[in-house]
Amino acid sequence: MGRAASVARGVDFGSARATAIEGRRKRGTFEFRAAEAGNTAPCAAALPIHLAFIRRLTAPLPSIEKARRVLPSLLDIELPFPLESCAYSFLNLARTPQNDIETLAVAARTEDVAAYLNRLNQAGIDPLVLEHEAIALWRQSVEEAPLAREQNRLLIYLGDDRTGLVAGSGRGLDAATGLRQPAAELLNTQTGAAQRLALWWRAQRDRANGGDWHLAWCGPGADKPELRRAIAAALSPDGACKEITHRDPATFLARSLATGLLTGESFEGNLRQGAHAHPAATAHAQRSARGRLWALGAAALLLIGINVAWTTLLNRARDQWQRRLESEAALVAGTDRLPRGQETLAAQRALESQAAGWAAFNRTREPGAEQLLAQLLRVAQPYGITFHNLVIRPNSLILNGTAEDWNDGERLAAAFTGDGWRIELDRSDAGADERVHFSLKGEQ
Amino acid sequence: MSARPFQWFPTALVIALAIAALAFSVRTLRDTPSRIAQIERRKADWQRLHEAAQRVAADRATLAETTKNGPALNIADWMRTQRPTWTAEVREKERERISENWSVQRAQVTIPNVNLADFGTTLDALAAQNPPWRAAEISISAVESGAGRGRVSLLLEGVVKTTATAP
Numbered sequence: 001m002g003r004a005a006s007v008a009r010g011v012d013f014g015s016a017r018a019t020a021i022e023g024r025r026k027r028g029t030f031e032f033r034a035a036e037a038g039n040t041a042p043c044a045a046a047l048p049i050h051l052a053f054i055r056r057l058t059a060p061l062p063s064i065e066k067a068r069r070v071l072p073s074l075l076d077i078e079l080p081f082p083l084e085s086c087a088y089s090f091l092n093l094a095r096t097p098q099n100d101i102e103t104l105a106v107a108a109r110t111e112d113v114a115a116y117l118n119r120l121n122q123a124g125i126d127p128l129v130l131e132h133e134a135i136a137l138w139r140q141s142v143e144e145a146p147l148a149r150e151q152n153r154l155l156i157y158l159g160d161d162r163t164g165l166v167a168g169s170g171r172g173l174d175a176a177t178g179l180r181q182p183a184a185e186l187l188n189t190q191t192g193a194a195q196r197l198a199l200w201w202r203a204q205r206d207r208a209n210g211g212d213w214h215l216a217w218c219g220p221g222a223d224k225p226e227l228r229r230a231i232a233a234a235l236s237p238d239g240a241c242k243e244i245t246h247r248d249p250a251t252f253l254a255r256s257l258a259t260g261l262l263t264g265e266s267f268e269g270n271l272r273q274g275a276h277a278h279p280a281a282t283a284h285a286q287r288s289a290r291g292r293l294w295a296l297g298a299a300a301l302l303l304i305g306i307n308v309a310w311t312t313l314l315n316r317a318r319d320q321w322q323r324r325l326e327s328e329a330a331l332v333a334g335t336d337r338l339p340r341g342q343e344t345l346a347a348q349r350a351l352e353s354q355a356a357g358w359a360a361f362n363r364t365r366e367p368g369a370e371q372l373l374a375q376l377l378r379v380a381q382p383y384g385i386t387f388h389n390l391v392i393r394p395n396s397l398i399l400n401g402t403a404e405d406w407n408d409g410e411r412l413a414a415a416f417t418g419d420g421w422r423i424e425l426d427r428s429d430a431g432a433d434e435r436v437h438f439s440l441k442g443e444q
Numbered sequence: 445m446s447a448r449p450f451q452w453f454p455t456a457l458v459i460a461l462a463i464a465a466l467a468f469s470v471r472t473l474r475d476t477p478s479r480i481a482q483i484e485r486r487k488a489d490w491q492r493l494h495e496a497a498q499r500v501a502a503d504r505a506t507l508a509e510t511t512k513n514g515p516a517l518n519i520a521d522w523m524r525t526q527r528p529t530w531t532a533e534v535r536e537k538e539r540e541r542i543s544e545n546w547s548v549q550r551a552q553v554t555i556p557n558v559n560l561a562d563f564g565t566t567l568d569a570l571a572a573q574n575p576p577w578r579a580a581e582i583s584i585s586a587v588e589s590g591a592g593r594g595r596v597s598l599l600l601e602g603v604v605k606t607t608a609t610a611p
Contacts, residue, residue, distance in 0.1 A: 297458040300465035307465070307472045314479040321486035328493040332500060344489045351496050358503050360540035360548040364601050365506065368578035370567035377564065386591065390584040 009035050009043040010257025011125055012220075014160040018123060019220070021251050023258030030262060032255050042280070044257040044266050045125060046133035047116055049157075049164040049178025052108040052271070053079060054134050056174055057090075059101045064093050067101035075105045087113050087273040091135070092172065104173060106132040108271050117276060128281050129261060130272040133157070133253070134166045134176030139265065140256030141166075141216055144246055152213040154201055154241075156231065157253065158183035158221030165197055167204040169211075175204055183221040187230050194234035201235055214242040222249035369394050379415040383408040386435075395444040402435035409438035420444050504543070507603075511546060516575045516602030519551050527566060530555050537599075541606055549604040550580070555596045557587050563596055570600065577602040 012019040020035035020043075035041070057074050059067035071090050076083040088107035096102050113130065120127060141155045149170035157164035157178075163186055164178040177200045179186070179193050186194045205213060215235075217228055222245055232243065246252050260266030272278055277285075329343035330336040333350035369392045376397070380387070385408055387401040397416075403409050406427065413425045427438040520534040537550040555563070570577040581599040 293455060293458050296462055300458065300461040303465040304461075304468055307468045310476070311472055311479075314476065314483065318479065318483050318486065321483055321490055325486050325490045325493065328490055328497055332493050332497045344493065347493050347496075351500070354500070354543075357540050357542040357548070358500070360601070361503065361507060361510075361542045361546075361603065363580075364548055364576070364578050364603060365510070366578075368567075368571060368576075368580065368601075369582045370564070370571055370579045373567065373579075373582055374564055377560065386586070387584065387594075388586045390582070390594075392582045393580065 006262070007041045008258045008261035009039055009041045010254040010259070010261065011043055011045045011120075011127065012159075012251070012253040012257070013045055013120060013123065013125065014162070014220075016160045018125065019251055019254045021254035021258050023255065023262050025262060030259055032251070032258065034251075042128045042261055043125060044129040044131060044136075044261040045120055045127035046131050046136045046253060046257055047108055047113065047271055048159075048162050048180075049133045049166070049176050050162060050180050051112045051116060052106060052132045052134075053086075054107075054132060054173070054176050055105050057103050057105050058096065059103075061101055062095070062099045064095070064101055067093065067103075071101075071103060071105065075107060078105070079107060081109055083107075085110055087271045087276070089269045089271065091269050104135075106135060106269050106271065108132070110274075110276070113271055113273075113276055117272065126278065127272065128278045129257075129266045129270045131257065131260060131266045131269055132176075132271060133164055133178070134173065135269050136253060136256040136260060136266070137164065137218065138166050138168055138173040139260065140252060141218065141246065143256075143259070145216060145244055150211065152205075152208050152211045153216050154204070154213060154235075155216045155218065156222075156235075157219040158217065158224075158227065158231070158249075159219050160221070163193075163197075164219075165200065167201065167208075169208065174207075183219075183227055183231060187234060194231070198235045214244065217243065217245040218249045218252040220250040222246070222252075367394060372397060375415070376412075379412055383411060385409075385412060397440070397442045400437075400439045402433070402437050404435060406430075406436050409436065409440065413440055413442075416442050507542060507546060510575050511603060513574050515546075515604040516549070516577055517573060519553065519570075519577060519600060519602070522570075523553070526569070527562075530558060539604075539606075542603070543606070545606050546603055547606045549602055551577075551600045551602070553596075553598040553600060555598070557589060557593055558596050559593055560584065561592065563594075567598075575603045 006025050008023050010021050010023065020039070021032050022035040022039060022041060024031045024033075055075070055078050057071060057078070059070050059074060061067045061070065068090070072083060072088070075088060075090075079086065086107045087110055088105060090103040090105050093101055093103045117127075117130065137155055137157055141153070147153055147168075147170040152167070152169045155166040155168075157166070159182060161182055162178060162180055163183050164176065166173060166176040168174045177197065179197070181191065181193055185191060186197070205211075215232060221227055228243070228245070232241070248255075257266065267281075270281065272281065326336075326338065326343050329338055329347035332347040338346045372392050372394065373390075376390075376392070376399075380401075383403060383405070385401055385403045387399055390399040390401075391397065392399075401409075403412075409425055409427050413423045416423050421442050421444050424441040425438060426440075427436055430436050523530065523532045523534060533554045535552045535554075537552050539550070540548040542548060567579055567582075571579075577600045579598060580601045583597040584594040587593055587595050
């Protein structure tokens, strides 16, 4: 679920005080200012790290959808309490180079969520979103001070009533731990809190195989340099790390929560779920579901419309050609009483029945045999050729005759060579009549 | 029991609509090639008939032009009047029907002894008629009576009116 608001509040809620910041979109950036009392803009709060659970999980499946189904079981194994008693979310599902699906799981016991919401409500705060504190802190930290992919960061939140440590790298958040103690109390050696945190960080460094680590400070206590130095020394007694302090550290968490609500990112990890969901968030979810339903309905109707239009178009084209075909067939056949579906056949039969008559007619328009006879007589006359028998058609001739000269028959044949004529000349030696007898066959 | 009875109805309706749309699309996709093929077939048939109709129309126009002066003259009568000295035998042969009103008539003309120069002039005269008589075949054989003469058998073709008994 995601919703981008134009004005939103983030509340860093502590036992001693609540820091409320109003965030506002302005020309592609966000502007922040202290929220006044009575501000009714949508609000986001964070569930302290010590009340929640965070773990990076890997599902050995290539499909994100399949991974979504098995991730709750994987989370259940990791949780120290039953999954059924928890609110949980899986963030940033992504495929690893090994083709597995990796996610950051956040969870909190429902009773802890309910108790914290109750505390917030008693303070007059009804958050639309309750985000895991570590998620909000890390998001703002990398936004304000981006990390290179191989860089590691320990983000330390020094609150009035709690302390939180978040470890991660340029690839993302990896782990978080928190204590229900303010920063000043960490240095009390009797509690052993600083030692526990130091051990936790060492474990994180070992898990990350050393690497380049630096400390980033935030929270209301982070603007006290002596406190930072003392805690840094307690966490890392063997050597100094590079350090940064986020600007305006007291409002750091509140700014992050407001930004998450403005961009809609914080809805993804909202731990205010089920019976504890904010009515506005529930209504928004229902509106979104209805919107998706209507969008699906509209898409279905559009698809049906396209199908109907396409089918109608094809049918119209087919009917149009059918009408033209019937009209042409009627013209060819000379009748409009043609059996439906057999127009072409009937027209073709009509054409075939008329074909012989039209062929005969067209033949009468071509030159007849008289032209060939005239040509033959014209060529033969100068040579004194005599014909005995002669059969002439417009495109063939057969003749027998005699000539005075051996070559006269050839001269006659030569007159017809070309124009596609194939001529065969047959001659015999002069006989008693002293004339050369020849026969000529020609075909065009 | 649900607080709002039948609240599932819009969802079910939209899902049914989506399934119907998909089924319709599958059917449309499946039927489209055959429908396009039907259209192409009709188009090709029409094209073929259209070309044939154009040929027939051109032939009809030519026939009308050819017969605007009526049918070819009666060949037997013409021989008797125009070549009275010839002992020509004229025999009508088969007819080929062109249209309801017109046919091609074949006539066999036999002339036992004719001067070939006169015969040539006669053929030209017949070919110059409108409509013409065209020589489909000419057979000439020499006769004893002299050079330049022969026995002629001639097959003529001309356009005449279709008679009731024509095929």
